Amino acid sequence: MSGALLLLATLGTSLVAAVVIFLLPERAFRARTGINLGAALVKLSLVAWMVWGLSHGREYVIEFPVLEGLAFVLRADDLGIMFAGLSSLLWLLTTIYAIGYLEDSPNRKRFFGFFGLCVASTLGISLAGNLFTFLVFYELLTLSTYPLVVHRGTSKALAAGKVYLRFTLTAGMGLMVGMVILHVLAGDIRFGEREILAELGPERRPLLVGLFWVLIAGFGVKAALVPLHGWLPRAMVAPAPVSALLHAVAVVKAGAFGIVRLVYDVYGIELSAELGLLYGLVVVASVTILFGSLRALAQQELKPRLAYSTVSQVSYIVLGIGLFGPLGTIAALSHLLHQGLMKITLFFCAGNYAEELGIHRIDELDGAGRRMPLTSLAFTVGALGMIGLPPVVGFLSKWYLGTGAIQAGMPWVIIVLVASSLLNAAYFLPVLGRLWFRPGPDHGVGAWPEERRLGRLETHGWLLVPAVATALFSLMAGMLAGMPFSPLEWATRVVNAEYLP
Amino acid sequence: MSLSGELLAAGLLVVLAASCLLDRYLPRACLAFIAFALLMALAWWRLGAPWLALAEAVMGALLTGMALFHGLGRPGSRSPLPPRDHEGRPRHQAPVRWLAALIWLALAGMAVWGVPGSGEVAASAEVARRPLLVAGLAIMALGLWAFAHHHHLLRRLLAFNVLGSGVFLLLAGLAGPVVEVQGLILVGLMVALVGSVLGAALLRRLHALDGRVTLETGPETTP
């Protein structure tokens, strides 16, 4: 298969799946499940094929002109394929989870249709070859996630959707204006051609700095940088698979990935450092990390706690980008994947508790480890990873961030990291304590809020398998970090291309 | 054609237009309009445009007149319009309309002053056509005033027709009775006729439906 065709096929898989799902009637449960899983598998294998091809030096590009001097470009590069791999792997797992989660609930057709569109947009973001294409898919992502956020149709969900749109659409307009200005300044900016902006004269420098912050604000809304994070905790009203997807893969990662692209591929790391932009980025990221952790500590419900934890954790990526030097970059890129794996595990588990036992608040979790051991084990793995304990993969991210900070000459960042780890421990360890060490209804104390025996296992199989799988992936990515095609190894490969011309 | 004859005709046109627009007794106003249209036809004939004169007589006087009287409704027919316009004048939109009308008039006047100086119009014809221009402006002013001022739909239709005739006169006065002008006026006459017929028919239907003779949204129809 030629490169262009492969790219189109990868993008088209979920698009076609979405369209077919929209065309199927609501009651066609089996056909829909088949299409969902089939498309996810096909897409995963196509992405795997491209990963293999890229490591053998193949090129995957397709482009056509949209306007004079502006093209629609899809291109698989090392950085993009990383994100594509993450999203297609987690799409498969989330689809499995969602099929179980939404059993017998209304509007499944709409849900899975937009779910497919959402993944197609995420893939488009990862494969975009220039800013224009990136923007196209970035905005499409906003549109396709809205129906997912308001899926339940309650007034709370609708209000959350309103806030979500207010944040993301405004940011989208900011991004668009910023990108048009960049286009006027420098023409069509392809990712991978790094010297375009650096060649502009010094009189353009202030404008470039201003534009950088406009664009960071645009991406920062989706990446939930403080103070632009307001929509994220509210969006928690969405069904659990949606939260998992929003928080682990699609939306926040799209924002973080946008910042990665902006710094490495649009401005170039040298120019960013020269303009003094990175330092600001590190400060913003540090504030977000600490603020998110503190807010998480204050939450009494499980999902909002995880949401604020996301706010904090995604900023590790931004922090890593801000640390000028290969180690920080490795940390940022690998954390893009690691955080996805760990966070989606946690959300799956939270969803499982809510579905099986009706648990939403943290103090209701007492003794749930006995009732749902596998789910609780998965949750434990995710939580320990977030805190940064080896051998879960979160440890690696923090290690590289710390060494990167020293390499970049910003040792104070270590303090931020330590503080954040302590805070992580402070808000995750009590949860683990309740899960495993407090007596609960299964020990004869109290009762579960709303117990439903969903399956022969501790809960529905469709719900359990993805949670355990992602927990295993998080463990494996940590233990097998030195193997080829592990996230860390691939991130190192990207960084080598970036820093060693 | 003598200047005095032109002056007389122009003066008569203005008088007829005024009486058509000022009369609150609607059948009489319609009659005045028919007389006005016939006089217009005469003016076209004297300007050397016999076909236009014929069109004006048939379309402007005969057919439009019939349409207007149809709009009034015969006294014996179902739901005839009251023959007198008793409409009050709600004030809220008036300033805007007045402003639009005044701007229109000022622009037209300025331009009419400006055109003969700069164009290719021959000087001899210019003098003969000057009464036409003045009459056109005056009739246009009357038509605009009436259109902005009246609310009764039939009177607004009359005002529109008079306004149109004023524009035709200006057109002929500015460019002479060349074939382009005749074409434009012919199209304009047809449009005015169709508009009047449609408007009169609509007025009848509206009156039959809920007894209204104006566009003003009364308290009962405010959304």
Place this chain on the structure above:
Amino acid sequence: MSAPLDAPPSVEAVVLWLALLAPPLLGLAAWRLPPRRMLPVLLVGTPLPLATLWLLHRVSVGGGLEGAWSLAGLRLHWHLDGLAGLLLLLTQLLLLASAAYAVGHRRAAAVPERTFALFWPLLGGLAAALGLIWVAADLLTLYAALELMGLTAVGMMLLPGTGEALLAGMRYLLYALVGSLAWLLGVALLLGATGRLDLAGLAAASEPGAVTGIAMALLAAGLLLKAAIFPLHGWLVPVHASAWTPVSALHGALVVKASFFILMQLWQRLVPEAVAAAWLLGLLGSLAVLWGGLQACRASALKQVVAWSTVGQLGYLMLAFPLLAGTSAAVATLAWQATWLQLAGHALAKAAMFMAAGNLVLADGVSRLTDLAGACRQLPLALMTFGIAAVTLMGLPPSAGFTAKWLLLQAAILAGQWPWVVVLVVGTLLTATYVFRVFRCAFVEASPRHEVRPLPAGMDLVALLLALAALGLGLGAEWPLALLREEGMP
């Protein structure tokens, strides 16, 4: 009647005039034999866009066509360039879509066949008028076509025969008639000053000065009134809200745009350098964007939202004037492409949106926004179509509205005219506000279920196709835009 041209007519000219004159004949035929199904309508109509495609191909190869008719001493000029051809194609596609939709609408809304038969000749007349406007090259033809368009449009508005429609139609009629008189007076001044009526001759003979300026002001006033540009938009919303859906779709998509097209043609030829006046028009457009958006956010009925959205969206088109007047060639080229892309995208999307809204209202039996609750479950396709059309209106990717907005932004930034950037941003956010207000109402789950009337599938399909066309035009804009770029501006 009409003596043929000076030279024997070329094949292209014959095809063009056949394509222009066929719709009224077809309309008359349909008056006598009203079509009952969509398929025959589509089959009969399809040759027209195909012919136009062929003409476009000829134009892109051999340059524009032009010619003149001699009629009793009058010379009437016409010309077909890429822009006119593209607009003709757009018109034919939209007319075809509305014709097909109308057949379904008659059945679904149970309109008596006799009442509905009148729709067809009027549609044919409208088609001819629009076609003439795109190809006309002198003021007399333009005048006749403009009036034909206005009167057929009024006629179509009146067809429902309800008090509301009659009242709105009457208001529209009065406005249109007065607007045409303003236009005629402007023509009179130009004719008096230059003695010419053909556009090319006018462009050559007119010299910038008070008379040309005043004439242009009068022409512009008449056209702005007909194009419903703020603050002359008062007649638009009641008319759209009370007319039949295919009629309001056509009207919002094409009729108001035709006046804008004429205005642009005249402006570019007569006063291309009038910067202050152009800025005034841009300002009016900006106010239209804001006012239309705000009113759409406040409107309580679905069709009113769509109608107010037209008022707002037309404002974007007006931004072309300041970007074209006295700016560099690069800016002007960008703005020129942006304008026509925006026009085409909006035409397709607005027609689709009216049809989708009409489907929702017709099937659900309610017209208020708050009654839409649960529509997403019962009428997903209509709502989806509404959404896709809304993407274009909001100017979000990958729609034509997005590409056009990108171009407009680029032009405004390149020219340093920052106010328009603000207008574009605010307009987008306002549009998003009213669009998602509709969706918020439709997504509400806790609602009593009410009966949904089944509609012919074709109605949904036509609307969906139009919405998808607007979406596809975003990334597929290169072909039409290249055609526009090649021939440059008048």
